[in-house]
Amino acid sequence: MARMKFLCDSDRCIECNACVTACKNEHEVPWGINRRRVVTLNDGLPGERSVSMACMHCTDAPCAAVCPVNCFYTTADGVVLHSKDLCIGCGYCFYACPFGAPQYPKVGNFGSRGKMDKCTYCAGGPEDDRTAAEYSKYGRNRLAEGKLPLCAEMCSTKALLAGDGDIIAEIYKERVAKRGYGSGAWGWKVAYKDSVAL
Amino acid sequence: MVLQFIRAMRILVLAAFVAFSALIVAPAAQAQQGAVRPTEQSLKEADLLKALKSGESVAGRVTIPDRKSGNLIQPEGQEWRVFKTDTLPRVGAIAILGMLVLLGVFYAVRGRIMIDSGRSGQVIERFGAFDRFVHWLTAVSFILLAISGLNITFGRSLVLPVLGAEAFTALSVFGKLVHNYVGFAFMVGVVLTLLIWVKDNIPSGIDVQWLARFGGLWHKGDHPPAKRFNAGQKGIFWSVVIGGALMSISGLHLLFPNSVDGGIAEVQWQSMIHGVVAMVMVAIILAHIYIGSVGMEGAKEAMTSGEVDLNWAKEHHSLWVEDVLKERGNAVVHPTGKVAAAE
Numbered sequence: 001m002a003r004m005k006f007l008c009d010s011d012r013c014i015e016c017n018a019c020v021t022a023c024k025n026e027h028e029v030p031w032g033i034n035r036r037r038v039v040t041l042n043d044g045l046p047g048e049r050s051v052s053m054a055c056m057h058c059t060d061a062p063c064a065a066v067c068p069v070n071c072f073y074t075t076a077d078g079v080v081l082h083s084k085d086l087c088i089g090c091g092y093c094f095y096a097c098p099f100g101a102p103q104y105p106k107v108g109n110f111g112s113r114g115k116m117d118k119c120t121y122c123a124g125g126p127e128d129d130r131t132a133a134e135y136s137k138y139g140r141n142r143l144a145e146g147k148l149p150l151c152a153e154m155c156s157t158k159a160l161l162a163g164d165g166d167i168i169a170e171i172y173k174e175r176v177a178k179r180g181y182g183s184g185a186w187g188w189k190v191a192y193k194d195s196v197a198l
Numbered sequence: 199m200v201l202q203f204i205r206a207m208r209i210l211v212l213a214a215f216v217a218f219s220a221l222i223v224a225p226a227a228q229a230q231q232g233a234v235r236p237t238e239q240s241l242k243e244a245d246l247l248k249a250l251k252s253g254e255s256v257a258g259r260v261t262i263p264d265r266k267s268g269n270l271i272q273p274e275g276q277e278w279r280v281f282k283t284d285t286l287p288r289v290g291a292i293a294i295l296g297m298l299v300l301l302g303v304f305y306a307v308r309g310r311i312m313i314d315s316g317r318s319g320q321v322i323e324r325f326g327a328f329d330r331f332v333h334w335l336t337a338v339s340f341i342l343l344a345i346s347g348l349n350i351t352f353g354r355s356l357v358l359p360v361l362g363a364e365a366f367t368a369l370s371v372f373g374k375l376v377h378n379y380v381g382f383a384f385m386v387g388v389v390l391t392l393l394i395w396v397k398d399n400i401p402s403g404i405d406v407q408w409l410a411r412f413g414g415l416w417h418k419g420d421h422p423p424a425k426r427f428n429a430g431q432k433g434i435f436w437s438v439v440i441g442g443a444l445m446s447i448s449g450l451h452l453l454f455p456n457s458v459d460g461g462i463a464e465v466q467w468q469s470m471i472h473g474v475v476a477m478v479m480v481a482i483i484l485a486h487i488y489i490g491s492v493g494m495e496g497a498k499e500a501m502t503s504g505e506v507d508l509n510w511a512k513e514h515h516s517l518w519v520e521d522v523l524k525e526r527g528n529a530v531v532h533p534t535g536k537v538a539a540a541e
Contacts, residue, residue, distance in 0.1 A: 011240055017261065034262055039270045041241055041258035049241045051258075053270055062279035068350045069367050070358060086367045088374055090350070091455065092282065095466055098275040100267055107456055184243035190273050195244075 003078040004121055004143075005165035005192070006152065007172055008052045010183045012159035015040055015050035019151035019160055023054070026122070026150045027139025033103040035119040036151055049183055052151070052160050055080065055101035055119035056191035063093035063102060077143065078165075079121040084137045089113040098190045121162070122149040169196045247273065253463035266461065278466045286351055286473045293481040301488045311494040313510045314419050321505035322522065322531050332394055333501050336387030336438065342380045344480050346373035351473065381449050388442035395435055398426040404517070405429035426518040434486050441479045448472040507534075 015038050023029065023036045036054035057080045064072035064080060071086035072093075082093075091113055094102040104113035124141030127134035134141060142150060152162035161168040169185065176182035176198050185196040246256045255272035325333070349357065349370060358366045407422055408429040414420030422428075427435065451458050451468040458464050490497050496510035508531055511519045522530055 015261075020262070032264070034264060034267060037260050037262055037264075037267045039258040039260055039268055041246070041256070041270070043259045047241045051270060062275055065279050066282040068354055069370050070354050070363070071367075083363075086363055088367060088371045090374060095462065095469060096275045096279040096282065098272050100269050100272070100462075181240045183240040186243050187271055189243070189247065190271055190276070 002164035003166070004057065004163065005078070005168060005188075006054065006056060006121075006149075007161045007168045007185050007188070007196075009159045009161065009172055009175060010041075010049040010051045010186060011179070011181065012157045012175075013038070013050040013052055014157055014159070016156060019052050019155055022150045022154050023119070026142075027120075029117070029139065030105055032107070033105060033117050035101075035103065035117070051186045052155075053099055053187065054151070055097075055121070056099055056187045057119075057121055058098075058191040059193065062096040062098070066092045066096040068092060073126070075123060077121075077123070079123045079143070081120055081123060081125055081138075082116065082118070083126045084115040084117075085126075087115045089115055091116075099187060122147070165192070172196055173198070247271070253460075255462070269462065272462055274463060274466065278470075281470055281473075286470075286477070287355075289474055290348070290351055290477040290480075293477045294484065297481040297484045301485060301493075305488075305493065308415065310492065311415065313496050313507060314421075314513060315509045317496070317507045317534075318509040319534055320508040320531050321499075321503075321534055322508050322511050322519065323504060324500045324506045324511065325504040327504070329394060330501055330504050332387060332390040335383060336391055336442075339380045339384035339387055340479075340483065342376055343384055344476070344483075346377040346380075347476055348480070349373045350377075378453060381446075381453070384442065385446045388439060388446065391435070391442075392439050395427070396439075399432045399435040401429075401432060405432060421513045421516065423516045424514065424518065425521070426515060428514065430489075434482065437479065437482045441475050441482070444471060444475045445479070448475070 017038050020034060020036050020038060024034070027035070029035055036052060038050050038052045040048065040050045042048045057074075057078060059078070061072065061074065061080045063082075064070075064074070067082075068090060069086050069088055071084075072080060072082045074080050089104065089112070091102075091104070093116060094100070094104075101118045103117045104115075105117065106112055106114045120138050120141075122140060122142035124130075124134045124144065125138035127137070129141050129144035140150075142148065147153070149162045152160045161171060172182070172185060173196055182198050184198065189195045243256075250256065250273065253274065255269040255274075257269045260268045350373070353366065353370060353373075357369070361369065402425075404423060404425065405428070408424055411420060411422045413428060413430050414422050448468040448471045451465065452472060455465055458468075460467075490501065496507050500506050508519070
């Protein structure tokens with residue numbers, strides 16, 4: 001099986017936020033939750049770059065390690081998913097996540113966060129593939145339909161790459177070699193203890 | 199003639215165009231040789247991560263309302279993860295199991311500490327109704343908080359395999375609610391504990407003597423003098439007050455994460471303080487429960503009926519008994535089973 005990863009080529013990202021919008025629309029993500037967002041670094045300065053970031057589906061994921069009820073699991077594709085039936089909304093995954101990926105439907109106090117929601121790599125959840133129950137909790141399961149995550153599929157500049165980690169790393173390396181510069185595979189070092197050698 | 203004029207004009211216009219183009223292109227070409235090459239001046243992730251200080255994140259601007267999502271990468275999450283999965287369970291296991299072993303060894307060696315001179319058949323009031331209410335308010339809420347808190351640290355490895363995923367989630371959701379709301383009862387208990395007992399818990403010279411003889415706990419018949427509270431009890435009092443304050447402050451930060459200014463780094467710190475102090479307090483309170491129940495004859499009545507045997511009081515709180523008798527006379531002492539005469 002392929003080891004699925006995301007790679008955002010920030011030298012191509014134009015901060016159009018279409019990945020954010022596509023994600024919200026595809027999964028009917030509720031108000032206030034952003035499974036993906038675009039962060040602009042050095043805004044307005046020379047060398048400004050934008051990075052589209054969501055759950056990186058870490059190797060040995062910290063969210064899964066700290067979850068008090070063990071509601072996370074990693075699929076054969078290396079995608080980190082969780083069960084909303086088991087989640088108790090304690091917020092620990094958010095404390096541990098290096099990428100701010102876990103989101104909660106409520107911003108209330110007393111730990112009333114509700115069930116955690118995050119990027120599923122368009123791979124649904126523990127329910128049977130492509131069922132109404134799966135859709136309502138986790139959104140569309142595109143991987144089960146043989147498709148890749150929509151955010152990357154419809155990226156207009158092909159800045160955001162999704163797919164087998166080795167293949168997208170190779171594509172990125174070729175780009176960097178050809179144009180002569182690259183800001184790096186954002187998050188790879190922290191998520192996979194591994195980066196794309198440039 | 200006309201044709202010649204047009205040809206001449208064409209050449210003129212062309213020459214002007216070429217000259218004009220050169221005027222525009224030349225500075226642009228010069229600029230390209232200069233330092234500013236906006237598309238190629240790439241920000242490097244590796245440099246940003248290297249430049250990060252402790253508690254900082256690689257952060258930028260976002261256009262969505264959730265400003266906190268501008269934090270792109272916070273590598274400290276991995277360190278908090280090590281704390282949660284490794285450090286805290288280790289601290290907890292050493293503190294709690296270590297204390298249980300110490301208490302077991304102490305019980306095996308010393309046994310139950312009896313009232314050396316036997317029960318007198320007479321009791322003296324030690325704690326009034328309000329004192330006992332404050333004690334049990336703090337005690338019951340602490341035990342509920344300790345159990346529901348320990349479940350968050352140890353439940354996944356100890357309880358989850360026994361109950362199964364669904365039942366364990368149901369239990370943990372209930373535990374979380376208990377923890378979040380009973381916390382306030384505990385905070386009230388800690389504040390009242392401080393207010394009603396602080397005057398009797400100021401450290402004094404007698405405490406040094408008491409500690410030097412380890413409260414006389416090692417030897418039968420050894421009873422260093424003590425006032426209302428001996429040095430050991432003062433230790434418990436200050437543990438509850440200081441530990442309880444730390445637990446309350448860090449707990450409030452975790453209950454109201456949206457009011458925390460320091461962002462994720464502060465929440466991580468508060469949860470670390472909360473966890474470590476909690477484990478230490480559980481260990482200390484285990485010792486308190488031991489000596490107040492199985493460990494010592496005559497001790498638990500102080501917090502049940504509030505009246506202790508006169509001989510117990512004379513052995514463990516000799517100076518306090520003298521003070522009480524001096525102030526209030528023999529009226530405070532009455533035979534077991536009878537209600538004290540109204541004053």
